[in-house]
Amino acid sequence: MTTLNHSDDEFMREALKEASKAARKGEVPVGAVVVKDGKVIGRGHNLTEKKQSALTHAELMALGKASKKLKSWRLIDCDLYVTLEPCTMCAGAIVLSRIRNLVYGTTDPKAGAVDSTARVMENEKLNHRVKVTRGVLKEECAGVLTDFFKEVRRKAK
Numbered sequence: 001m002t003t004l005n006h007s008d009d010e011f012m013r014e015a016l017k018e019a020s021k022a023a024r025k026g027e028v029p030v031g032a033v034v035v036k037d038g039k040v041i042g043r044g045h046n047l048t049e050k051k052q053s054a055l056t057h058a059e060l061m062a063l064g065k066a067s068k069k070l071k072s073w074r075l076i077d078c079d080l081y082v083t084l085e086p087c088t089m090c091a092g093a094i095v096l097s098r099i100r101n102l103v104y105g106t107t108d109p110k111a112g113a114v115d116s117t118a119r120v121m122e123n124e125k126l127n128h129r130v131k132v133t134r135g136v137l138k139e140e141c142a143g144v145l146t147d148f149f150k151e152v153r154r155k156a157k
Contacts, residue, residue: 008103011035011081012137018045018058019083019144025050028146032058032082034066034075034099042079048122058082059090063097083141085112085134091119091120095128103133105141111125 009022018031022045034042044061059082067073079101091113094102121130
């Protein structure tokens with residue numbers, strides 16, 4: 001069981017706000033925020049359909065905005081909060097950008113690359129280690145996705 005502290009809960013709620021933005025745009029509702037020194041410095045949500053690009057996952061959008069703000073691709077002493085376990089592409093970007101802590105809400109059994117299908121963060125050959133906290137606001141994060149896909153299926157009937 002994950003022990004929550006106030007900041008994990010607070011920042012995951014910010015990521016959930018981003019997920020809601022994605023859902024309103026018809027995107028898979030995943031949201032992410034990058035935090036440094038207790039402040040959000042990058043926000044992102046999925047834009048894959050709108051941009052027609054596999055590269056516009058929530059995590060990459062948030063990492064890009066944080067990098068722009070810091071004027072560096074190295075996000076030293078930064079933490080990433082994301083509503084869904086990152087995929088392989090995003091997990092690699094998280095390691096490469098030197099994120100200190102990854103906090104995610106719910107697992108992704110089909111594509112998650114932190115715990116579910118691969119364990120990118122545990123690869124000893126990589127040059128950086130990311131501390132991972134799992135299951136923060138798990139029910140809320142899972143619920144956003146469940147509700148979205150129920151609605152998609154309902155509309156498809």
